[in-house]
Amino acid sequence: MNKRQQNKEERLNRIIEQAELLFLKDGFERVQMQDIADAAEIGVATLFRYFPKKDQLIVAAAVRNLAPTLETFKKLTTTPGDAYTRLEAILDYLLEQQMKQTNHSRFREAFESYASFVTSPLPDIDDYIELQREIMKTLEPLIEDGKTDGSLRGNLDVKATVVTIINAFGTFGNNIILKSHISYLKEDIEPFIQQRVLKEMLLAYVRP
Structure with missing residues (x-):
């Protein structure tokens, strides 16, 4: 795995990890994609490239x-x-x-x-x-x-x-x-x- 792929994989894992924490804390319906992007320290447009929904x-x-x-x-x-x-x-x-x-x-x-x-x-x-x-x-x-x-x-x-x-x-x-x-x-x-x-x-x- 090259450095770019590694960074992408790490970002994906961070997104999912932060999403799980927020979903558990605030509930699936209340959490917004912007909340997850902020927690994962990425732009919301980047988040939507990984997960359109x-x-x-x-x-x-x-x-x-x-x-x-x-x-x-x-x-x-x-x-x-x-x-x-x-x-x-x-x-x-x-x-x-x-x-x-x-x-x-x-x-x-x-x-x-x-x-x-x-x-x-x-x-x-x-x-x-x-x-x-x-x-x-x-x-x-x-x-x-x-x-x-x-x-x-x-x-x-x-x-x-x-x-x-x-x-x-x-x-x-x-x-x-x-x-x-x-x-x-x-x-x-x-x-x-x-x-x-x-x-x-x-x-x-x-x-x-």
Whole structure:
């Protein structure tokens, strides 16, 4: 990559990074392209050359937000160990991310809510959908081993069960943490405890 291409790539990354921060802080609808250009320290005309529409930038920020999950899933689903151990490692990773990176989870929840309410599909939304598909594809080694290595209950539909467990755990964890400041009082059971309980319930279901 030559210097010009490198500068262009760095500028693109800075635009998306600043956009994500502003979207999270002020909401997708309130943030203007001029706000993003100012935060990225570029002219608004330059910003429009990268992203002709704000919704394209919103999707790009969502893809950037989700991309680290793909790399981590690739690693966790191919590490040594039986299917049960790797499934537990994925749940532990999701739990850790939910507890440590609330802004990360907040953005994803906000984006998916925004995308579901727009009147027409967002431009480039297929990039986000394809990334989700790639994340699910990383589960294939775990699923295949789960059918034969004896670490999961023998009468399960392994693929349906594994995918459902991961989706359910991720959705519940994000939801309970995001709403903890308005839904839970001191005397209630802490979100982390509820997540641990759900994790044990889900894993108990698949044990032989």
